[in-house]
Amino acid sequence: MRRLEGLILLVLFLVCLLCGCAEVPKEMPKAVTAPPKPEVKPMPPEVPGVLKLPHVPITDWRYVVVHHSASPSGSAEAFDYYHRVKRGWDRGLGYHFVIGNGNGTRNGQVEVGHRWMYQIEGAHAGQAEYNQHGIGICLVGDFDEDCPTGEQLESLVSLIRELQRVCHIPSENVVMHRHIKTTECPGRNFPYYEVLTQLLQ
Ligand SMILES: [Zn+2]
Numbered sequence: 328m329r330r331l332e333g334l335i336l337l338v339l340f341l342v343c344l345l346c347g348c349a350e351v352p353k354e355m356p357k358a359v360t361a362p363p364k365p366e367v368k369p370m371p372p373e374v375p376g377v378l379k380l381p382h383v384p385i386t387d388w389r390y391v392v393v394h395h396s397a398s399p400s401g402s403a404e405a406f407d408y409y410h411r412v413k414r415g416w417d418r419g420l421g422y423h424f425v426i427g428n429g430n431g432t433r434n435g436q437v438e439v440g441h442r443w444m445y446q447i448e449g450a451h452a453g454q455a456e457y458n459q460h461g462i463g464i465c466l467v468g469d470f471d472e473d474c475p476t477g478e479q480l481e482s483l484v485s486l487i488r489e490l491q492r493v494c495h496i497p498s499e500n501v502v503m504h505r506h507i508k509t510t511e512c513p514g515r516n517f518p519y520y521e522v523l524t525q526l527l528q
Pocket of ligand 1: 393
């Protein structure tokens with residue numbers, strides 16, 4: 328009886344082998360690797376007025392440089408595409424943070440760019456020192472025409488406060504783009520002294 332069972336098993340195995348189902352795959356198929364997607368994270372405030380930065384090891388940051396997008400709408404993803412594709416910057420999004428105005432992302436939403444996540448220098452200042460050591464924050468909007476929203480300013484102050492705390496940046500090193508380069512950025516309506524006053528409180 329045992330012999331018969333063994334014989335049946337052998338026949339079944341041979342049939343399987345002939346059909347190909349007992350064949351051992353020679354090589355596992357290679358995983359298809361998609362090109363890396365830009366890492367852009369929304370960062371909603373957990374407590375109103377208090378922003379928690381993602382936990383990353385901090386490098387040598389000495390300045391905060393504030394910009395506007397000079398466009399009525401936008402988002403970190405949109406600017407990343409523009410910088411990567413239109414300008415040909417391999418590292419994409421030149422800013423470290425983007426603050427939305429409701430046209431592209433939520434009004435006051437802070438998005439964290441991959442340059443912050445990986446602590447790499449920015450491409451926003453047009454000055455080596457400020458690209459290398461300056462944290463670039465872009466508010467969506469054209470502040471030559473419009474004004475930043477209250478929500479944007481609230482998020483900006485919270486974000487800068489947190490960056491100052493984590494990176495030990497003094498308030499005099501919180502600058503507008505036009506302080507360091509010949510440009511109108513962040514627009515004539517940007518309330519710099521209002522922001523600075525809030526930071527000093
Ligand atoms: Zn700028």
